[in-house]
Amino acid sequence: MEKAIKKYFPIFALPTFVAFTIGFIIPFILGVYLSFCEFTTVTDAKFVGFKNYIRIWGDATFVHALWYTALFTVVSVITINALAFTVAMLLTKGIKGTNIFRTVFFMPNLIGGIILGYIWQLIFNGFLLQFDRTLTFNSAYGFWGLIILMNWQQIGYMMIIYIAGIQNIPGELIEAAKIDGANNRQLLRHVTLPMVMPSITICTFLTLTNSFKLYDQNLALTAGEPSNKSEMLALNIYNTFYTRNGWEGVGQAKAVIFFLLVALIAIVQLKLTTKKEVQA
Amino acid sequence: MTSVRKAKHGWALTLFFAVLSVIYVMPIIIVFINSFKKKIFISNRPFALPDAKSFVGLENYINGIEKIGFLQAFGYTLFITVCSVAVIILCTSMCAWYITRVKTKITATMYYLFAFSMIVPFQMVMFTLSKIADMLHLGNPIGIVIVYLGFGAGLAVFMFCGFVKSIPLEIEESAMIDGCTPVQTYFSIVFPVMKPTAISVAILEAMWVWNDYLLPYLVLDIKKYKTIPIAIQYLKGGYGSIDMGAMMAMIVLAIIPIIIFYTACQKYIIEGVVAGAVKG
Numbered sequence: 001m002e003k004a005i006k007k008y009f010p011i012f013a014l015p016t017f018v019a020f021t022i023g024f025i026i027p028f029i030l031g032v033y034l035s036f037c038e039f040t041t042v043t044d045a046k047f048v049g050f051k052n053y054i055r056i057w058g059d060a061t062f063v064h065a066l067w068y069t070a071l072f073t074v075v076s077v078i079t080i081n082a083l084a085f086t087v088a089m090l091l092t093k094g095i096k097g098t099n100i101f102r103t104v105f106f107m108p109n110l111i112g113g114i115i116l117g118y119i120w121q122l123i124f125n126g127f128l129l130q131f132d133r134t135l136t137f138n139s140a141y142g143f144w145g146l147i148i149l150m151n152w153q154q155i156g157y158m159m160i161i162y163i164a165g166i167q168n169i170p171g172e173l174i175e176a177a178k179i180d181g182a183n184n185r186q187l188l189r190h191v192t193l194p195m196v197m198p199s200i201t202i203c204t205f206l207t208l209t210n211s212f213k214l215y216d217q218n219l220a221l222t223a224g225e226p227s228n229k230s231e232m233l234a235l236n237i238y239n240t241f242y243t244r245n246g247w248e249g250v251g252q253a254k255a256v257i258f259f260l261l262v263a264l265i266a267i268v269q270l271k272l273t274t275k276k277e278v279q280a
Numbered sequence: 281m282t283s284v285r286k287a288k289h290g291w292a293l294t295l296f297f298a299v300l301s302v303i304y305v306m307p308i309i310i311v312f313i314n315s316f317k318k319k320i321f322i323s324n325r326p327f328a329l330p331d332a333k334s335f336v337g338l339e340n341y342i343n344g345i346e347k348i349g350f351l352q353a354f355g356y357t358l359f360i361t362v363c364s365v366a367v368i369i370l371c372t373s374m375c376a377w378y379i380t381r382v383k384t385k386i387t388a389t390m391y392y393l394f395a396f397s398m399i400v401p402f403q404m405v406m407f408t409l410s411k412i413a414d415m416l417h418l419g420n421p422i423g424i425v426i427v428y429l430g431f432g433a434g435l436a437v438f439m440f441c442g443f444v445k446s447i448p449l450e451i452e453e454s455a456m457i458d459g460c461t462p463v464q465t466y467f468s469i470v471f472p473v474m475k476p477t478a479i480s481v482a483i484l485e486a487m488w489v490w491n492d493y494l495l496p497y498l499v500l501d502i503k504k505y506k507t508i509p510i511a512i513q514y515l516k517g518g519y520g521s522i523d524m525g526a527m528m529a530m531i532v533l534a535i536i537p538i539i540i541f542y543t544a545c546q547k548y549i550i551e552g553v554v555a556g557a558v559k560g
Contacts (some may be wrong), residue, residue: 006382008378011374011463013378015375015429016429016433018439022413023426023433024400026412029525030408097294098303106549106550110487111491112492113491118527122311123326125323126310153464165556202557215403216509219513235401238403241406241407262401263399
């Protein structure tokens with residue numbers, strides 16, 4: 001059978017592969033190459049070695065954005081997962097209205113980042129108005145604003161994944177633990193948490209990468225104001241490319257570093273949490 | 281005794297979540313209320329209900345629709361999303377079946393490349409991709425479908441491959457022995473079986489394409505074609521001057537189709553998210 005299918009490559013695999021080459025492979029390879037070049041467009045690139053990578057570290061906005069993003073990622077991953085897991089635990093007790101609550105909590109996830117940013121800009125600015133401030137008064141406002149926004153958007157999504165994980169725990173396992181005299185805290189620590197470890201792996205992975213790569217919400221909520229102090233990495237890279245002349249090469253080098261960081265975080269996180277997964 | 285206590289507890293939880301749900305949808309309600317108020321009252325008293333002085337009826341809506349060409353933006357966004365999702369489902373499912381069934385070095389390499397592309401952030405390829413799309417004249421609503429197929433192929437192929445591995449070979453073999461060509465076998469047997477995965481992929485990709493901002497912003501010729509997120513961001517204009525009235529109205533118009541879609545396909549969306557998370 002394999003032989004019969006094999007010659008059908010042009011029909012089955014070629015269309016996707018051509019698009020994938022145009023939309024990913026060529027841009028990726030060219031991107032890595034251009035990070036070692038000085039250029040304003042693709043055709044006038046001059047090879048300059050590691051110069052761009054060295055110039056990055058003289059750019060204070062990048063270093064600031066790196067720390068800002070790292071801190072944001074840590075805080076948002078912890079808050080989103082803790083809250084989503086708590087809500088999931090409470091919504092699997094079979095209380096009245098569970099379905100409606102689930103529907104409501106999930107809904108913000110479908111709204112795009114740009115729109116979310118402007119919705120919350122109105123709310124935060126309206127609230128801060130009472131203190132004669134705006135969201136762009138201080139980068140800490142932008143930081144916590146973005147944390148609240150991301151929690152609002154992502155709790156529902158992660159909650160759905162945690163609920164699926166909790167419902168997959170076999171009932172006998174919990175019964176057996178109860179007969180053995182486990183109290184609620186022991187039940188959570190020694191039965192529920194280990195059993196939902198696959199969900200925890202997925203949710204931390206998704207929240208980590210979503211937060212680290214955040215762009216739309218950052219752009220709409222504060223656009224990096226005041227003076228690039230609330231600018232995250234993705235926005236910093238965009239601004240390096242498109243608002244500073246002669247910095248295109250540095251922008252591309254930043255993008256390569258950004259990619260390496262995302263890949264590193266993803267691999268380390270998956271290794272760490274999958275190690276803790278258990279079989280029922 | 282315990283059952284009575286449990287019920288009491290459940291009732292309190294229901295009440296708690298009911299209050300929380302109301303708070304959760306509040307930002308959207310506030311935006312909705314503000315969309316009927318005069319600009320100046322939106323920034324000065326965002327939490328006040330409209331009164332005789334601040335109420336402007338549908339003025340913000342008419343104004344906003346004209347200003348950003350909302351109806352065209354809606355049309356383009358719908359067209360791009362529907363076409364991209366349809367093309368992604370068709371092409372990547374065929375590709376996934378091929379690379380799972382035909383075992384060669386080439387298909388193995390393709391599989392790893394698709395998986396690899398999932399962790400690459402868009403900023404890594406944004407500059408080169410937009411230049412290549414420009415060279416190939418893909419900056420229109422039809423061309424961008426190819427870009428979405430290329431950049432979105434990773435997740436889709438990966439999810440379909442996971443499913444194809446679980447389909448028993450025997451059914452396909454017997455169809456081929458009965459004289460079906462691979463193409464007939466695929467469309468009459470394999471594709472119908474993959475329907476649940478296809479729905480998950482469709483939902484995940486639709487959520488991405490509909491809300492995507494940066495890719496269409498860089499790839500499309502935005503003087504001619506704006507999607508909804510681009511049109512809304514466009515309202516921001518120069519430094520900090522936002523027409524808040526039009527902004528509120530356009531946010532409401534952008535959210536309404538999402539809420540309709542969500543209430544209609546809620547079951548599939550939530551199942552799709554769970555399935556996507558487990559396999560991704």
